[in-house]
Amino acid sequence: MTLFTSTISILVVGLGIIGLILKKNVLMKLLSLNIVNTSTILFFVLIVSEQGDRAPIGSSGLARMADPLPQALVLTSIVINFGVLALSLLFTMVLVKRYHTLDIDKIETSVKRDYKEESP
Protein backbone atom coordinates (compact mmCIF):
# COMPACT_ATOMS: atom_id res chain seq x y z
CA MET A 1 0.00 0.00 0.00
CA THR A 2 2.77 2.41 0.94
CA LEU A 3 4.59 1.62 -2.29
CA PHE A 4 1.44 2.29 -4.32
CA THR A 5 0.67 5.62 -2.66
CA SER A 6 4.25 6.86 -2.74
CA THR A 7 4.47 5.99 -6.45
CA ILE A 8 1.37 8.07 -7.01
CA SER A 9 2.87 11.01 -5.13
CA ILE A 10 6.01 10.77 -7.31
CA LEU A 11 3.76 10.78 -10.38
CA VAL A 12 2.16 13.98 -9.11
CA VAL A 13 5.64 15.47 -8.74
CA GLY A 14 6.27 14.59 -12.39
CA LEU A 15 2.96 16.18 -13.37
CA GLY A 16 3.89 19.38 -11.58
CA ILE A 17 7.28 19.47 -13.31
CA ILE A 18 5.67 18.99 -16.72
CA GLY A 19 3.33 21.88 -15.95
CA LEU A 20 6.30 23.97 -14.82
CA ILE A 21 8.06 23.45 -18.14
CA LEU A 22 5.14 23.57 -20.58
CA LYS A 23 2.94 26.36 -19.19
CA LYS A 24 3.75 29.84 -20.47
CA ASN A 25 1.73 31.66 -17.83
CA VAL A 26 3.79 32.71 -14.80
CA LEU A 27 0.94 32.11 -12.35
CA MET A 28 0.42 28.62 -13.77
CA LYS A 29 4.13 27.99 -13.32
CA LEU A 30 3.92 29.01 -9.68
CA LEU A 31 0.90 26.75 -9.14
CA SER A 32 2.79 23.84 -10.73
CA LEU A 33 5.71 24.57 -8.44
CA ASN A 34 3.35 24.44 -5.49
CA ILE A 35 2.02 21.08 -6.69
CA VAL A 36 5.59 19.78 -6.83
CA ASN A 37 6.33 21.01 -3.32
CA THR A 38 3.11 19.67 -1.80
CA SER A 39 3.42 16.25 -3.36
CA THR A 40 7.02 16.12 -2.16
CA ILE A 41 5.71 16.57 1.36
CA LEU A 42 3.10 13.86 0.69
CA PHE A 43 5.87 11.53 -0.45
CA PHE A 44 7.92 12.30 2.65
CA VAL A 45 5.00 11.52 4.97
CA LEU A 46 4.04 8.34 3.14
CA ILE A 47 7.48 6.82 2.85
CA VAL A 48 8.36 7.17 6.52
CA SER A 49 4.93 6.23 7.90
CA GLU A 50 5.51 2.55 7.29
CA GLN A 51 6.76 1.69 10.77
CA GLY A 52 3.67 2.91 12.59
CA ASP A 53 0.78 5.29 12.41
CA ARG A 54 -0.40 5.79 16.02
CA ALA A 55 0.36 8.77 18.20
CA PRO A 56 2.44 7.71 21.23
CA ILE A 57 -0.19 8.77 23.78
CA GLY A 58 -0.90 6.46 26.72
CA SER A 59 0.22 2.87 26.51
CA SER A 60 -2.03 1.80 23.62
CA GLY A 61 -0.18 3.78 20.98
CA LEU A 62 3.27 2.46 21.77
CA ALA A 63 2.84 -0.76 19.80
CA ARG A 64 2.72 0.96 16.42
CA MET A 65 4.27 4.27 17.33
CA ALA A 66 4.75 6.77 14.49
CA ASP A 67 8.19 8.29 14.02
CA PRO A 68 7.82 11.85 15.36
CA LEU A 69 10.86 13.35 13.61
CA PRO A 70 9.51 13.41 10.00
CA GLN A 71 6.37 15.18 11.16
CA ALA A 72 8.44 18.01 12.60
CA LEU A 73 10.50 18.14 9.40
CA VAL A 74 7.44 18.25 7.17
CA LEU A 75 5.94 21.06 9.22
CA THR A 76 9.10 23.11 8.65
CA SER A 77 9.07 22.54 4.93
CA ILE A 78 5.36 23.44 4.67
CA VAL A 79 6.16 26.80 6.25
CA ILE A 80 9.12 27.32 3.90
CA ASN A 81 6.95 26.54 0.87
CA PHE A 82 4.44 29.09 2.08
CA GLY A 83 7.20 31.70 2.24
CA VAL A 84 8.44 30.83 -1.25
CA LEU A 85 4.93 31.05 -2.69
CA ALA A 86 4.22 34.41 -1.02
CA LEU A 87 7.48 35.92 -2.23
CA SER A 88 7.09 34.64 -5.79
CA LEU A 89 3.51 35.96 -5.98
CA LEU A 90 4.72 39.35 -4.81
CA PHE A 91 7.45 39.42 -7.46
CA THR A 92 4.97 38.35 -10.14
CA MET A 93 2.70 41.18 -9.07
CA VAL A 94 5.49 43.71 -9.62
CA LEU A 95 6.16 42.32 -13.11
CA VAL A 96 2.46 42.32 -14.05
CA LYS A 97 2.06 45.92 -12.88
CA ARG A 98 4.88 46.97 -15.17
CA TYR A 99 4.23 44.88 -18.27
CA HIS A 100 0.50 44.01 -18.06
CA THR A 101 1.09 40.44 -19.17
CA LEU A 102 1.69 37.05 -17.54
CA ASP A 103 3.28 35.41 -20.58
CA ILE A 104 6.88 34.47 -19.70
CA ASP A 105 8.19 34.92 -23.27
CA LYS A 106 6.84 38.46 -23.52
CA ILE A 107 8.19 39.28 -20.07
CA GLU A 108 11.64 37.98 -21.02
CA THR A 109 11.82 40.06 -24.20
CA SER A 110 10.68 43.19 -22.39
CA VAL A 111 13.10 42.61 -19.53
CA LYS A 112 16.04 42.27 -21.90
CA ARG A 113 14.99 45.40 -23.80
CA ASP A 114 14.62 47.36 -20.55
CA TYR A 115 18.05 46.27 -19.36
CA LYS A 116 19.70 47.33 -22.61
CA GLU A 117 17.94 50.67 -22.83
CA GLU A 118 18.62 51.79 -19.27
CA SER A 119 21.78 53.88 -19.12
CA PRO A 120 24.54 52.23 -17.06
Next chain:
Amino acid sequence: MISLLVGLSAYLVSGTMTLIFRKWRFWISLSGWAGALVGLIFTSITYRNSGSTIGSLGPWGQLGIEIKIDQTTVLFLILAVALNLFTLLYLKGKKPATFYSLYNLLFATSFSWAFTNDLFNLYVIIELMSLISILLIGYDRKTYQIYAGIKYLLLSSLSMSLYLIGLAILYKTAGHLGISSVKAHLGAEPEFAVTLALTLMITGLAVKGGVLLFSMWLPDAHSYSSTVVSALLSGMAIKCGLIDIIRLSVLTDMSEALLVLGLITGIGGTIFAVIEKFPKRLLAYSTISQVGYILLGISMGTDLGITAASFHILFHGLSKSLLFVAVGHGKVGRIDLHQVNKVSLPIASKLGLLAGSLSILAIPPLDGYFSKCLLLDTVGHSWTWIVVLFIGLGTALSFVKLNWALLPGPTKGKFRLDDLSLIVYALIVSVGGGITLFFLSRTYIRHLFCLEYIEESIAILLIAILLYWLFKKPISKIRSPDFVFDLDSSLISLFTGFLLVIFLWL
Protein backbone atom coordinates in the same frame (compact mmCIF):
# COMPACT_ATOMS: atom_id res chain seq x y z
CA MET B 1 29.78 25.06 19.82
CA ILE B 2 30.46 28.37 21.59
CA SER B 3 31.92 29.74 18.38
CA LEU B 4 28.77 28.94 16.42
CA LEU B 5 26.61 30.50 19.11
CA VAL B 6 28.69 33.70 19.32
CA GLY B 7 28.86 34.35 15.59
CA LEU B 8 25.29 33.39 14.80
CA SER B 9 23.75 35.40 17.62
CA ALA B 10 25.91 38.43 16.79
CA TYR B 11 24.63 38.44 13.22
CA LEU B 12 21.01 37.77 14.21
CA VAL B 13 21.02 40.50 16.85
CA SER B 14 22.61 43.04 14.51
CA GLY B 15 20.15 42.03 11.77
CA THR B 16 17.26 42.87 14.07
CA MET B 17 18.82 45.94 15.64
CA THR B 18 19.49 47.61 12.28
CA LEU B 19 15.75 47.66 11.72
CA ILE B 20 15.09 49.31 15.08
CA PHE B 21 17.97 51.79 15.30
CA ARG B 22 18.08 52.80 11.67
CA LYS B 23 20.53 55.65 12.11
CA TRP B 24 23.32 53.53 13.54
CA ARG B 25 22.97 50.77 10.97
CA PHE B 26 26.62 50.91 9.99
CA TRP B 27 27.98 50.67 13.54
CA ILE B 28 25.54 47.92 14.52
CA SER B 29 26.57 45.89 11.48
CA LEU B 30 30.20 46.50 12.38
CA SER B 31 29.61 45.12 15.88
CA GLY B 32 27.92 42.11 14.30
CA TRP B 33 31.09 41.64 12.28
CA ALA B 34 33.16 41.83 15.48
CA GLY B 35 31.05 39.05 17.00
CA ALA B 36 31.63 36.93 13.93
CA LEU B 37 35.36 37.57 14.18
CA VAL B 38 35.32 36.28 17.77
CA GLY B 39 33.43 33.22 16.53
CA LEU B 40 36.04 32.68 13.82
CA ILE B 41 38.87 32.92 16.35
CA PHE B 42 37.20 30.38 18.66
CA THR B 43 36.64 28.04 15.73
CA SER B 44 40.26 28.27 14.59
CA ILE B 45 41.47 27.55 18.14
CA THR B 46 39.21 24.49 18.33
CA TYR B 47 40.43 23.29 14.95
CA ARG B 48 44.07 23.83 15.90
CA ASN B 49 43.77 22.00 19.20
CA SER B 50 41.64 19.00 18.34
CA GLY B 51 41.63 18.73 14.57
CA SER B 52 38.35 18.08 12.79
CA THR B 53 35.60 17.44 15.32
CA ILE B 54 31.97 16.36 15.07
CA GLY B 55 29.60 17.44 17.82
CA SER B 56 25.91 17.72 18.42
CA LEU B 57 23.71 20.64 19.40
CA GLY B 58 21.49 20.01 22.40
CA PRO B 59 21.43 17.19 24.96
CA TRP B 60 19.83 14.56 22.70
CA GLY B 61 22.90 12.79 21.38
CA GLN B 62 22.36 11.52 17.85
CA LEU B 63 18.93 13.15 17.63
CA GLY B 64 20.42 16.63 17.98
CA ILE B 65 21.66 18.70 15.05
CA GLU B 66 25.10 17.48 14.08
CA ILE B 67 27.81 20.10 13.64
CA LYS B 68 31.29 19.70 12.25
CA ILE B 69 34.41 21.82 12.54
CA ASP B 70 37.08 21.09 9.97
CA GLN B 71 39.32 22.85 7.49
CA THR B 72 36.44 23.68 5.15
CA THR B 73 34.57 25.33 8.03
CA VAL B 74 37.52 27.51 9.01
CA LEU B 75 38.28 28.54 5.43
CA PHE B 76 34.67 29.40 4.66
CA LEU B 77 34.39 31.44 7.87
CA ILE B 78 37.52 33.38 6.89
CA LEU B 79 35.89 34.10 3.54
CA ALA B 80 32.63 35.26 5.14
CA VAL B 81 34.35 37.49 7.71
CA ALA B 82 36.69 39.10 5.15
CA LEU B 83 33.86 39.66 2.69
CA ASN B 84 31.68 41.12 5.43
CA LEU B 85 34.26 43.70 6.52
CA PHE B 86 35.09 44.69 2.96
CA THR B 87 31.51 45.13 1.74
CA LEU B 88 30.57 46.92 4.96
CA LEU B 89 33.36 49.49 4.57
CA TYR B 90 32.61 49.84 0.88
CA LEU B 91 28.87 50.36 1.48
CA LYS B 92 29.21 52.73 4.43
CA GLY B 93 25.71 54.16 4.81
CA LYS B 94 24.87 54.09 1.11
CA LYS B 95 21.91 51.74 1.50
CA PRO B 96 18.75 51.88 3.66
CA ALA B 97 18.37 49.98 6.93
CA THR B 98 16.33 47.10 5.49
CA PHE B 99 19.19 46.31 3.14
CA TYR B 100 21.58 46.14 6.09
CA SER B 101 19.17 43.88 7.96
CA LEU B 102 18.91 41.41 5.07
CA TYR B 103 22.67 41.65 4.59
CA ASN B 104 23.34 40.65 8.21
CA LEU B 105 20.82 37.82 8.03
CA LEU B 106 22.53 36.53 4.88
CA PHE B 107 25.78 36.35 6.78
CA ALA B 108 23.99 34.63 9.68
CA THR B 109 22.81 31.84 7.36
CA SER B 110 26.23 31.45 5.81
CA PHE B 111 27.80 31.33 9.27
CA SER B 112 25.57 28.45 10.35
CA TRP B 113 26.15 26.85 6.95
CA ALA B 114 29.82 26.38 7.61
CA PHE B 115 29.07 24.32 10.70
CA THR B 116 26.07 22.18 9.92
CA ASN B 117 26.51 18.51 9.19
CA ASP B 118 22.83 17.62 9.37
CA LEU B 119 20.92 16.88 6.17
CA PHE B 120 17.63 18.48 7.09
CA ASN B 121 19.24 21.49 8.70
CA LEU B 122 21.08 22.00 5.41
CA TYR B 123 17.72 22.08 3.62
CA VAL B 124 16.35 24.74 5.97
CA ILE B 125 19.45 26.92 5.69
CA ILE B 126 19.54 26.61 1.90
CA GLU B 127 15.94 27.75 1.64
CA LEU B 128 16.57 30.60 4.06
CA MET B 129 19.61 31.71 2.14
CA SER B 130 17.81 31.62 -1.20
CA LEU B 131 14.89 33.66 0.13
CA ILE B 132 17.23 36.30 1.57
CA SER B 133 19.42 36.47 -1.51
CA ILE B 134 16.35 36.80 -3.74
CA LEU B 135 15.17 39.75 -1.67
CA LEU B 136 18.65 41.26 -2.06
CA ILE B 137 18.72 40.63 -5.83
CA GLY B 138 15.41 42.40 -6.30
CA TYR B 139 16.20 45.12 -3.79
CA ASP B 140 16.28 48.07 -6.22
CA ARG B 141 12.90 46.96 -7.65
CA LYS B 142 14.06 47.18 -11.25
CA THR B 143 12.03 44.84 -13.44
CA TYR B 144 15.03 42.90 -14.67
CA GLN B 145 16.13 42.27 -11.10
CA ILE B 146 12.66 41.03 -10.19
CA TYR B 147 12.75 38.71 -13.20
CA ALA B 148 16.16 37.33 -12.18
CA GLY B 149 14.78 36.83 -8.68
CA ILE B 150 11.75 34.87 -9.89
CA LYS B 151 13.93 32.66 -12.03
CA TYR B 152 16.23 31.95 -9.09
CA LEU B 153 13.23 31.28 -6.84
CA LEU B 154 11.57 28.83 -9.24
CA LEU B 155 14.76 26.88 -9.92
CA SER B 156 15.93 26.75 -6.32
CA SER B 157 12.54 25.79 -4.91
CA LEU B 158 12.17 23.01 -7.48
CA SER B 159 15.67 21.76 -6.76
CA MET B 160 15.01 21.78 -3.05
CA SER B 161 11.93 19.62 -3.63
CA LEU B 162 14.17 17.11 -5.39
CA TYR B 163 16.57 17.34 -2.44
CA LEU B 164 13.70 16.61 -0.04
CA ILE B 165 12.64 13.52 -2.01
CA GLY B 166 16.22 12.27 -1.84
CA LEU B 167 16.34 13.06 1.86
CA ALA B 168 13.16 11.03 2.50
CA ILE B 169 14.62 8.00 0.74
CA LEU B 170 17.91 8.33 2.60
CA TYR B 171 16.16 8.75 5.95
CA LYS B 172 14.09 5.66 5.24
CA THR B 173 17.25 3.66 4.51
CA ALA B 174 19.56 4.92 7.25
CA GLY B 175 17.17 6.20 9.91
CA HIS B 176 19.31 9.23 10.77
CA LEU B 177 19.82 12.78 9.58
CA GLY B 178 23.36 13.59 10.70
CA ILE B 179 25.84 12.85 7.90
CA SER B 180 28.27 10.87 10.07
CA SER B 181 25.42 8.81 11.62
CA VAL B 182 24.04 8.15 8.14
CA LYS B 183 27.48 7.01 7.03
CA ALA B 184 27.69 4.62 10.00
CA HIS B 185 24.32 3.07 9.14
CA LEU B 186 24.89 2.65 5.41
CA GLY B 187 26.26 -0.61 4.08
CA ALA B 188 29.67 -0.81 2.45
CA GLU B 189 28.11 -1.59 -0.94
CA PRO B 190 25.77 1.24 -1.98
CA GLU B 191 22.20 0.15 -2.70
CA PHE B 192 20.17 1.47 -5.58
CA ALA B 193 17.91 3.51 -3.29
CA VAL B 194 20.89 5.29 -1.71
CA THR B 195 22.39 6.07 -5.11
CA LEU B 196 19.10 7.49 -6.32
CA ALA B 197 18.70 9.54 -3.15
CA LEU B 198 22.21 10.99 -3.43
CA THR B 199 21.67 11.80 -7.11
CA LEU B 200 18.57 13.77 -6.22
CA MET B 201 20.38 15.57 -3.41
CA ILE B 202 23.41 16.40 -5.55
CA THR B 203 21.07 17.78 -8.21
CA GLY B 204 19.48 20.01 -5.62
CA LEU B 205 22.83 21.28 -4.37
CA ALA B 206 24.24 21.73 -7.88
CA VAL B 207 21.45 24.19 -8.67
CA LYS B 208 22.60 26.28 -5.71
CA GLY B 209 26.29 25.78 -6.40
CA GLY B 210 26.67 27.29 -9.86
CA VAL B 211 27.15 24.08 -11.87
CA LEU B 212 26.45 24.55 -15.57
CA LEU B 213 23.28 22.78 -16.83
CA PHE B 214 21.84 23.08 -13.33
CA SER B 215 22.16 26.67 -12.19
CA MET B 216 21.24 28.64 -15.26
CA TRP B 217 19.89 31.41 -13.02
CA LEU B 218 23.43 32.49 -12.23
CA PRO B 219 24.42 34.84 -15.10
CA ASP B 220 21.20 36.86 -14.90
CA ALA B 221 21.19 37.10 -11.12
CA HIS B 222 24.87 38.14 -11.03
CA SER B 223 24.75 40.67 -13.82
CA TYR B 224 21.37 42.26 -13.05
CA SER B 225 21.75 42.80 -9.29
CA SER B 226 23.56 45.73 -7.69
CA THR B 227 27.34 45.70 -7.16
CA VAL B 228 27.65 44.51 -3.59
CA VAL B 229 24.91 41.93 -4.01
CA SER B 230 26.61 40.33 -6.99
CA ALA B 231 29.89 40.27 -5.04
CA LEU B 232 28.14 38.49 -2.17
CA LEU B 233 26.38 36.05 -4.50
CA SER B 234 29.51 35.11 -6.36
CA GLY B 235 31.78 35.19 -3.34
CA MET B 236 29.64 33.47 -0.78
CA ALA B 237 26.14 32.31 -1.74
CA ILE B 238 27.07 29.86 -4.48
CA LYS B 239 30.01 28.55 -2.43
CA CYS B 240 27.53 27.17 0.10
CA GLY B 241 26.19 24.62 -2.36
CA LEU B 242 29.76 23.51 -3.08
CA ILE B 243 30.53 23.13 0.61
CA ASP B 244 27.49 20.87 0.94
CA ILE B 245 28.72 18.77 -1.96
CA ILE B 246 32.03 18.41 -0.06
CA ARG B 247 30.12 17.36 3.05
CA LEU B 248 28.01 14.83 1.13
CA SER B 249 30.99 13.39 -0.73
CA VAL B 250 31.98 11.33 2.34
CA LEU B 251 28.82 9.24 2.03
CA THR B 252 29.67 7.43 -1.16
CA ASP B 253 32.09 7.47 -4.05
CA MET B 254 30.70 10.02 -6.48
CA SER B 255 33.91 10.85 -8.28
CA GLU B 256 32.80 9.97 -11.81
CA ALA B 257 29.65 12.09 -11.83
CA LEU B 258 31.42 15.03 -10.22
CA LEU B 259 34.35 14.76 -12.65
CA VAL B 260 32.05 14.93 -15.70
CA LEU B 261 30.02 17.77 -14.17
CA GLY B 262 33.24 19.62 -13.36
CA LEU B 263 34.55 19.28 -16.90
CA ILE B 264 31.25 20.43 -18.43
CA THR B 265 31.05 23.37 -16.05
CA GLY B 266 34.66 24.44 -16.54
CA ILE B 267 34.74 24.21 -20.32
CA GLY B 268 31.23 25.62 -20.87
CA GLY B 269 31.81 28.50 -18.48
CA THR B 270 35.06 29.55 -20.17
CA ILE B 271 33.55 29.39 -23.65
CA PHE B 272 30.67 31.61 -22.55
CA ALA B 273 33.12 33.98 -20.83
CA VAL B 274 35.36 34.34 -23.90
CA ILE B 275 32.53 35.38 -26.21
CA GLU B 276 30.66 37.60 -23.73
CA LYS B 277 30.84 41.36 -24.22
CA PHE B 278 29.49 42.87 -20.97
CA PRO B 279 32.02 42.94 -18.06
CA LYS B 280 29.64 41.93 -15.28
CA ARG B 281 28.22 39.02 -17.25
CA LEU B 282 31.75 37.95 -18.23
CA LEU B 283 32.64 37.76 -14.54
CA ALA B 284 29.51 35.68 -13.89
CA TYR B 285 30.52 33.16 -16.58
CA SER B 286 34.04 33.11 -15.20
CA THR B 287 32.53 32.21 -11.82
CA ILE B 288 30.91 29.19 -13.45
CA SER B 289 34.22 28.06 -14.94
CA GLN B 290 35.96 28.37 -11.55
CA VAL B 291 33.21 26.23 -10.00
CA GLY B 292 34.35 23.63 -12.49
CA TYR B 293 37.84 23.70 -10.91
CA ILE B 294 36.35 23.24 -7.46
CA LEU B 295 34.26 20.26 -8.60
CA LEU B 296 37.35 18.71 -10.18
CA GLY B 297 39.13 19.03 -6.84
CA ILE B 298 36.25 17.38 -4.97
CA SER B 299 35.91 14.62 -7.55
CA MET B 300 39.44 13.38 -6.90
CA GLY B 301 38.17 12.16 -3.53
CA THR B 302 41.53 12.47 -1.76
CA ASP B 303 42.37 14.67 1.22
CA LEU B 304 44.53 16.83 -1.01
CA GLY B 305 41.65 17.24 -3.46
CA ILE B 306 39.25 18.38 -0.73
CA THR B 307 41.91 20.78 0.60
CA ALA B 308 42.48 22.19 -2.87
CA ALA B 309 38.73 22.64 -3.35
CA SER B 310 38.34 24.36 0.03
CA PHE B 311 41.23 26.73 -0.62
CA HIS B 312 39.89 27.49 -4.08
CA ILE B 313 36.51 28.30 -2.53
CA LEU B 314 38.23 30.82 -0.24
CA PHE B 315 40.61 32.40 -2.75
CA HIS B 316 38.18 32.50 -5.64
CA GLY B 317 35.56 34.06 -3.37
CA LEU B 318 37.99 36.82 -2.38
CA SER B 319 39.22 37.60 -5.90
CA LYS B 320 35.86 37.41 -7.65
CA SER B 321 34.13 39.67 -5.13
CA LEU B 322 37.00 42.14 -5.56
CA LEU B 323 36.52 42.06 -9.33
CA PHE B 324 32.76 42.59 -9.08
CA VAL B 325 33.18 45.56 -6.76
CA ALA B 326 35.99 47.04 -8.89
CA VAL B 327 33.86 46.87 -12.04
CA GLY B 328 30.80 48.19 -10.22
CA HIS B 329 32.76 50.99 -8.55
CA GLY B 330 33.94 52.28 -11.91
CA LYS B 331 30.34 52.03 -13.24
CA VAL B 332 31.48 49.99 -16.24
CA GLY B 333 29.42 46.86 -15.59
CA ARG B 334 27.31 47.35 -18.69
CA ILE B 335 29.59 48.82 -21.34
CA ASP B 336 30.29 46.89 -24.50
CA LEU B 337 33.85 45.55 -24.31
CA HIS B 338 34.11 45.14 -28.08
CA GLN B 339 33.23 48.67 -29.06
CA VAL B 340 34.59 50.87 -26.34
CA ASN B 341 38.18 52.04 -26.06
CA LYS B 342 39.79 54.26 -23.45
CA VAL B 343 37.29 54.23 -20.56
CA SER B 344 38.18 56.45 -17.64
CA LEU B 345 38.20 54.59 -14.33
CA PRO B 346 39.04 55.52 -10.71
CA ILE B 347 42.51 54.41 -9.67
CA ALA B 348 41.14 52.09 -6.95
CA SER B 349 38.99 50.36 -9.53
CA LYS B 350 42.00 49.79 -11.75
CA LEU B 351 44.09 48.37 -8.92
CA GLY B 352 41.26 46.07 -7.89
CA LEU B 353 40.72 44.91 -11.44
CA LEU B 354 44.41 44.17 -11.92
CA ALA B 355 44.84 42.34 -8.60
CA GLY B 356 41.67 40.31 -9.05
CA SER B 357 42.49 39.32 -12.61
CA LEU B 358 46.05 38.29 -11.79
CA SER B 359 44.78 36.29 -8.83
CA ILE B 360 42.23 34.43 -10.96
CA LEU B 361 44.95 33.82 -13.57
CA ALA B 362 47.12 32.20 -10.85
CA ILE B 363 50.13 34.48 -11.08
CA PRO B 364 52.31 34.17 -7.95
CA PRO B 365 52.32 35.50 -5.24
CA LEU B 366 48.62 36.34 -5.50
CA ASP B 367 45.93 34.25 -3.83
CA GLY B 368 44.65 32.25 -6.75
CA TYR B 369 48.11 30.82 -7.45
CA PHE B 370 48.18 28.73 -4.26
CA SER B 371 44.85 27.00 -4.71
CA LYS B 372 45.56 26.42 -8.40
CA CYS B 373 48.88 24.80 -7.43
CA LEU B 374 47.18 22.47 -4.97
CA LEU B 375 44.61 21.66 -7.65
CA LEU B 376 47.23 20.90 -10.31
CA ASP B 377 49.01 18.74 -7.76
CA THR B 378 45.82 16.80 -7.13
CA VAL B 379 45.06 16.31 -10.77
CA GLY B 380 48.57 15.11 -11.62
CA HIS B 381 49.63 14.50 -15.19
CA SER B 382 46.54 12.64 -16.38
CA TRP B 383 44.30 13.64 -19.29
CA THR B 384 42.35 15.85 -16.91
CA TRP B 385 45.45 18.01 -16.65
CA ILE B 386 45.16 19.01 -20.33
CA VAL B 387 41.54 20.03 -19.75
CA VAL B 388 42.59 22.10 -16.74
CA LEU B 389 45.18 23.83 -18.93
CA PHE B 390 42.51 24.49 -21.57
CA ILE B 391 40.19 26.02 -18.98
CA GLY B 392 43.12 28.12 -17.74
CA LEU B 393 43.79 29.36 -21.27
CA GLY B 394 40.12 30.27 -21.79
CA THR B 395 40.01 32.11 -18.46
CA ALA B 396 43.18 33.99 -19.36
CA LEU B 397 41.70 34.94 -22.74
CA SER B 398 38.53 36.34 -21.18
CA PHE B 399 40.44 38.32 -18.56
CA VAL B 400 42.89 39.68 -21.12
CA LYS B 401 39.85 40.90 -23.03
CA LEU B 402 38.42 42.56 -19.90
CA ASN B 403 41.68 44.29 -18.97
CA TRP B 404 42.50 45.24 -22.58
CA ALA B 405 39.39 47.38 -22.73
CA LEU B 406 39.34 48.76 -19.19
CA LEU B 407 42.92 49.31 -18.02
CA PRO B 408 44.62 51.62 -20.57
CA GLY B 409 42.26 54.61 -20.22
CA PRO B 410 42.85 57.72 -18.07
CA THR B 411 42.13 57.75 -14.33
CA LYS B 412 39.45 59.96 -12.85
CA GLY B 413 37.71 60.93 -9.63
CA LYS B 414 38.69 62.00 -6.13
CA PHE B 415 40.00 59.67 -3.48
CA ARG B 416 37.37 58.60 -0.91
CA LEU B 417 36.87 56.02 1.85
CA ASP B 418 35.36 53.36 -0.39
CA ASP B 419 38.39 53.75 -2.65
CA LEU B 420 40.60 53.05 0.34
CA SER B 421 38.65 49.92 1.30
CA LEU B 422 38.93 48.68 -2.29
CA ILE B 423 42.70 49.21 -2.31
CA VAL B 424 43.17 47.50 1.08
CA TYR B 425 41.10 44.57 -0.11
CA ALA B 426 43.16 44.34 -3.28
CA LEU B 427 46.24 44.20 -1.07
CA ILE B 428 44.69 41.38 0.98
CA VAL B 429 43.96 39.45 -2.21
CA SER B 430 47.55 40.02 -3.28
CA VAL B 431 49.40 38.82 -0.20
CA GLY B 432 46.83 37.33 2.20
CA GLY B 433 46.66 33.94 0.56
CA GLY B 434 50.19 32.90 1.28
CA ILE B 435 49.88 33.95 4.94
CA THR B 436 46.62 32.00 5.41
CA LEU B 437 48.11 28.92 3.85
CA PHE B 438 51.21 29.20 6.01
CA PHE B 439 49.21 29.34 9.23
CA LEU B 440 46.61 26.75 8.40
CA SER B 441 48.30 23.81 6.79
CA ARG B 442 52.05 23.69 6.67
CA THR B 443 51.92 20.15 5.37
CA TYR B 444 50.97 21.48 1.97
CA ILE B 445 53.70 24.09 1.77
CA ARG B 446 56.00 21.67 -0.02
CA HIS B 447 53.56 21.49 -2.91
CA LEU B 448 53.90 25.20 -3.59
CA PHE B 449 56.50 27.38 -5.23
CA CYS B 450 57.19 24.72 -7.79
CA LEU B 451 58.91 26.39 -10.74
CA GLU B 452 56.89 24.32 -13.21
CA TYR B 453 53.56 25.81 -12.11
CA ILE B 454 54.87 29.38 -12.14
CA GLU B 455 56.21 28.96 -15.65
CA GLU B 456 52.96 27.35 -16.69
CA SER B 457 50.66 30.15 -15.55
CA ILE B 458 52.91 32.87 -16.97
CA ALA B 459 53.15 31.01 -20.28
CA ILE B 460 49.37 30.66 -20.41
CA LEU B 461 48.98 34.39 -19.80
CA LEU B 462 51.45 35.29 -22.58
CA ILE B 463 49.79 32.88 -25.04
CA ALA B 464 46.41 34.37 -24.17
CA ILE B 465 47.65 37.93 -24.81
CA LEU B 466 49.08 36.82 -28.16
CA LEU B 467 45.90 34.97 -29.11
CA TYR B 468 43.69 37.90 -28.19
CA TRP B 469 45.87 40.32 -30.14
CA LEU B 470 45.65 38.05 -33.20
CA PHE B 471 41.96 37.10 -33.02
CA LYS B 472 40.41 40.25 -31.60
CA LYS B 473 38.12 40.78 -34.57
CA PRO B 474 36.70 37.23 -34.92
CA ILE B 475 36.03 36.95 -31.17
CA SER B 476 34.07 40.18 -31.15
CA LYS B 477 31.87 38.96 -34.00
CA ILE B 478 30.51 35.91 -32.12
CA ARG B 479 27.19 36.58 -30.44
CA SER B 480 26.58 35.06 -27.03
CA PRO B 481 23.58 32.65 -27.04
CA ASP B 482 21.58 34.26 -24.26
CA PHE B 483 18.40 32.31 -24.96
CA VAL B 484 19.99 29.28 -23.25
CA PHE B 485 19.46 31.02 -19.95
CA ASP B 486 15.73 31.73 -20.40
CA LEU B 487 13.45 30.23 -17.80
CA ASP B 488 12.04 27.39 -19.88
CA SER B 489 15.37 26.32 -21.37
CA SER B 490 17.01 26.43 -17.96
CA LEU B 491 14.34 24.11 -16.56
CA ILE B 492 14.87 21.72 -19.47
CA SER B 493 18.64 21.81 -19.04
CA LEU B 494 18.21 21.06 -15.33
CA PHE B 495 16.49 17.82 -16.22
CA THR B 496 19.04 17.00 -18.88
CA GLY B 497 21.69 17.37 -16.21
CA PHE B 498 19.71 15.24 -13.77
CA LEU B 499 19.37 12.43 -16.32
CA LEU B 500 23.09 12.76 -17.11
CA VAL B 501 24.04 12.29 -13.45
CA ILE B 502 21.75 9.26 -13.09
CA PHE B 503 23.17 7.78 -16.28
CA LEU B 504 26.74 8.27 -15.04
CA TRP B 505 26.01 6.69 -11.73
CA LEU B 506 24.27 3.51 -12.90
